Amino acid sequence: MINNLYTLLPEIFLTLSIFSILMVGVFIKNSFNLIFNLTSLIILLTIAIILNSSNNVEKIFLGSFTRDAFSNFFKILILVSSLFVLNSSKNFILDNKLAKFEYPIIILLSILGMFFMVSSNDIILFYLGLELQSLSLYILASIDRDNLKSSESGIKYFVLSALSSGLLLYGCSLLYGFTGSTNFDLISNELNKENTGAVFAMVFILVGLAFKVSAVPFHMWTPDVYEGAPTSITSYFAVVPKVAGLAVMIKFMFIPFSKILMEWQTIIIFISIASMILGAVAAIGQKNIKRLLAYSSIGHIGYALAGVATGVIPGYESAIVYIAIYVVMNIGAFSCLYLLKKDGQYKENISDLSGISKKHPVLAISFLVILFSLAGIPPLGGFFAKFYVFSAVVEQKMYVLAIIGLLTTVISAFYYLRIIKTIYFDDSVISFDATKNKFAQLSILISCSFLLTFFLYPSVLNNAVDILFLN
């Protein structure tokens, strides 16, 4: 039993810390700064704990919770990206009077939910983790409660997400009904192609997951929520839940549904193509950067799902590499938004970027690197992400998927170029305040240097991902 708890150490540590800082927040007035710093510390400590734990497979609690290289990798990715998202947005939070002590705590709670999602080996545990994560996200979306748009986005997200959770739960119950178990391994043994009911269950579960990663046709909430929520929350939404959602999707394909892969694949191919096309086309008309990034994230999820759609391990690996590079790019892109401050107001329209290359050359060049990388132009990191995914796709002889995917990159290049055009070609209109947002600048620096130097060691992520599927 004690051994079991040892396996669960990161989660236990996280839970206890959340409770303690909640107490701190309740009893000490104006404790946002303290709690914020404690949160960063907790995240760092959790990373340390996970790095210290072994990568051997361990299943505890009757095989409902696994700890292996796969879950550890995703937990670290979730933690590191949350750390960057949170710290780079600190000034934004303070400026917009969002400095409530609950803010970082709820973020930690959602991280805890995601931990259980990626570690779960059982439908019930998976669902609990998912709901913990989703509930935290509803609150986060509407955290700026005096702002009409923020509240609206929270409600919108809640209603639609509750619906998708309902579908997911329905799928889970069907799955239990048809296989007689909630454990992933047992389900995997029970399932086969003749089991039509399980195929239904699979479709419902897939709908729920597609909603969480905002893949077409379950993407409707994304642009509104991204635009309505405060930018600091949007950047969290754009990065962290996507990582967890993709991890769970891969896990579902890899373990419980591995025997009905064909049925999964057909749907994921469709979702992937639809996301790529919508992400490319719908973003063209956008004027708000956050909305544009919402559509761009839909497109990027489409590319990652193209890797998942291959149904083989190299494909999953490429999708994981893709999402990791996507995280880096998005953290950089949102950090740039935190620097667009004018008279205490944060600008979010593309036209506000007009001609910033003259007055803010460093910010402009960083934006340029990140945007070209998002567009997937070599030699930047984004190109390699796409290269790996499509390399895996072509290996499975899914030429149509590869060609459609690459053609949509051309369309999506158009709107990234449009931002670059605004930054570089247009006349300068406003100059932004000289902000002292050190951490945002640091994140931009890290993100840009990662993307620029990625071509020197392009297999660094692959080597890290290689060990995830050994068992």
Place this chain on the structure above:
Amino acid sequence: MNFPILSTLIFLPLISSFFIFLSREKKNNISAIYISLFSSLATFILSLFVWYSMDNASADFQFLEEQAWINDFIKFKLGVDGISILFIVLTTLITPICIISCINSVKDRVKEFLIAILILETFMIGVFCSLDLVVFYLFFEAGLIPMFLIIGVWGGPRRVYSAFKFFLFTLLGSVLMLVAIIAIYWITGTTDVIQIYEIKIPKEYQNLLWLAFFSSFAVKMPMWPVHTWLPDAHVEAPTAGSVILAAILLKMAGYGFLRFSLPMFPLASEYFTPLIFALSIIAIIYTSLVALMQEDMKKLIAYSSVAHMGYVTLGIFTFTKQGIEGSIFQMISHGLISAALFLCVGVVYDRLHSRMISTYGGLVSYLPKYSFLFIVFALAGLGLPGTSGFLGEFLVLTGSFQKNYLVAMLATFGVVLGAAYMLWLTKRVIFGETKNDQIKKLKDVNRSEMIMLGLLALLVILFGFYPVPLMETFSVSVDNLINNYEIDLKTGGLN
């Protein structure tokens, strides 16, 4: 040889661009200009050294460099042979000329401009050095970024439209090539060009793969009917941008045909020859006619480039020694001539800020040195014997006569049309009455302009009379290319 000379060649401009980025000087950007000039000249001398120390008698790739890169499967592989070294030298020659030209023509954000040019140089040399498909693609596409910025930031009034058109056209063509490259990797198990030459790609895949590569090269070349981005890009780009575009970027496609399409897909190349011939002939005749009607000098030269590139594709796909040698020679000579013509336009544009032919006229009385140089390049452009322009066209036509009389006949008409638009341009710009009073106050070419244009004029005439150094360099490599091609055709692509 252990010293990684090609990597040095590739990354030297990139490193110096980093120093320019760090240099802080508000006035004149003198230090930035000196750093860039110095580094590009150093690159040029280094490339000359490579050329000099190469073994011309061998068709093998030399100065090979190999380094594990992606997942141990794809190697970062570099090397040069007789064909690619000439393009490298051309690149490193044109870059310092561009940097000199920007002293006169670029007025704001000089530092950024120089950085863009040097980064572009890195990518261009990389394209010609790479012996791995993925590395090639990386450099080939990466060049879009600096060129997009050069057109967009420093370009003319319609620069946004042109920059977007340039970027999206090229990208659209290239993504299909990326699919093909990945497909080749899964078919042959490698993207190493030398290994693919030996393994040989199975017959059933060749046509599709060839088309995918063709889609990229045709846009870049540019071949009719996807040439429409070129006039726009040329017209709006600043002088140095036009020069690089015409002199080097267009040559990447021709080089790509020679390095990849022909040796890797010989059967498909043979199969699609009629297509290439038809498109080349249309390019030669149609765009020459279009060039005749242009009011804008840069546009006229841009269309003439399309026509000249028509000879290049025609020559390559004759698969004869004369044809291929002619097209390589034509590419080099067009690199010099079109660069010089764009510089000539730049010289008067810097003074009068007009590219319209109607603005000028009678320049010969007031700008004698300029007029002399302009006429030299115009005559070279129409292929007058004694200039390098003649030899390329002549060899291509000789080669195509061996293959197909009709095609060669039609292509010969292009020579006449070329003479027509070039001479008419000269007549309207250099001779005739001086209608515009401003022309009387113009100053003749200054020293830096004289250096650039004089150097190019010397080279154009030198290679016109004495092409041996160029011919000797690529002769063995071309022989080897044709031999392998014929063997492949006989064996039906089977190993």
